[in-house]
Amino acid sequence: MDDLYGLIGAPVAHSLSPAMHNYWFKQYGISAQYRTYLVDRQHLNHAVSRLKESGIKGFNVTYPLKTEILPLLDSVDETAQEIGAVNTVVCSNGRLIGYNTDGAGFLEGLKQHFPELTGKYPSILIIGAGGAARSVALTLARVIGTRVDIANRTFEKAVKLSTACRMYAQSEPLTFRQAEVQLDRYKMVINTTPIGFDIQEKSAFIHLYGARTDTLFADLIYQPRRTVFLKEAEQRGYFVMNGLPMLVYQGALAFAKWNGFVPDTRKMEEHLIHMYLD
Ligand SMILES: NC(=O)c1ccc[n+]([C@@H]2O[C@H](COP(=O)([O-])OP(=O)(O)OC[C@H]3O[C@@H](n4cnc5c(N)ncnc54)[C@H](OP(=O)(O)O)[C@@H]3O)[C@@H](O)[C@H]2O)c1
CATH class of the missing domain: 3.40.50.720 (NAD(P)-binding Rossmann-like Domain)
Incomplete structure (x- = not known):
């Protein structure tokens, strides 16, 4: 079965993250899928428990949950703590570890x-x-x-x-x-x-x-x-x-947290412009 990754937040339908990560998974022959999960503040706690149960390997966090997620994580790295926000979570052995790759x-x-x-x-x-x-x-x-x-x-x-x-x-x-x-x-x-x-x-x-x-x-x-x-x-x-380079590189750094290497980014910028942006 494919490994599962995703994005939580509201709204998420417009996000280019699934296109980006699924493209990289395919490019590197990784059996994984990246999905979006529409989650608002009220349902964050429940959604995180469900994601953990699903065996998800990692997920990104977007508006309005980047700060709200902090107390639900088992640990948060120093940079994310200083920023006070998490955009990337690694799920490892039932533990959730938070990072911030935006800056x-x-x-x-x-x-x-x-x-x-x-x-x-x-x-x-x-x-x-x-x-x-x-x-x-x-x-x-x-x-x-x-x-x-x-x-x-x-x-x-x-x-x-x-x-x-x-x-x-x-x-x-x-x-x-x-x-x-x-x-x-x-x-x-x-x-x-x-x-x-x-x-x-x-x-x-x-x-x-x-x-x-x-x-x-x-x-x-x-x-x-x-x-x-x-x-x-x-x-x-x-x-x-x-903001496209930031989008691609924050995504690449999240990908690296999950897969142990930084994927190709130049091609990704061109791909997103060609396929999704005016
Ligand atoms: N490229 C990427 O990868 C990437 C990543 C993250 C975010 N973003 C983008 O960055 C932007 C900000 O996101 P955020 O999460 O930082 O939002 P946020 O926490 O809500 O902050 C919004 C900021 O914009 C100011 N602002 C909002 N409306 C304004 C107005 N009409 N006039 C003057 N100032 C106004 C706010 O000022 P006040 O303090 O006065 O309210 C605040 O400083 C969004 O467009 C988001 O899509 C891009």
Whole structure:
């Protein structure tokens, strides 16, 4: 019988994770299947017990369960504990072990697409202070950033994340307006908010005037491939990167936790663009 892997969260129907993992299983001749499980907060406890009983080998966790799952796990690795969220669970001998590959996934994607940036200890602006921002900001502060500033709509959340980043790098909490007037400080500006599907949202966001010409603008969203934020940055001639590399590399690192090796990622980005993205 095939080994079982999956994704829990709500919604999950739109996720590209099944396409990605099932493609890798086929590519490497692994007898396994990756499925989605629609699970909301109220049913998380029950769902995790059922998954354990089913003999599942591992699963990913997405919105809104990445933090809620923590107390249900037998152990949580240090990085996931610091981030306060788990996106990957390994089920081994009846024990559930939690990891977070989101931040490392973003960094790996960056290394592949803009390797010159990761060696230079860039100054970074993170827009947003939610779960994804936390994993990306803390990873970048720990590994490559000399300065990782946080701009968020709810200022208290920017303060909290910035304080955590200060363990590893310089960091200041900012309002959107404060960030806007000092864009020339940053080599990298990363939008981690869900704004960007919609032109209407633009008014709530920061304007991209005054950044240095070699600044990279990144977004964690990959569908649409160019958010309003990335379109504007591209029109102004800046480097841009969407959320697809992060998706693929966080998935590859989860796959490695389950199978002991990192699968091919370049081909995967091309495959997902060709088959599933506009
Ligand atoms: N590419 C990938 O692999 C990957 C992985 C994980 C997540 N993501 C994407 O990352 C995004 C964020 O996910 P998350 O889990 O971090 O969400 P989250 O925890 O809910 O955080 C959302 C953040 O966006 C801000 N925000 C939301 N609506 C806003 C608005 N209208 N104006 C200004 N700020 C707004 C929130 O600000 P407040 O604090 O003020 O509410 C908060 O900082 C999602 O689009 C998700 O799809 C991508």
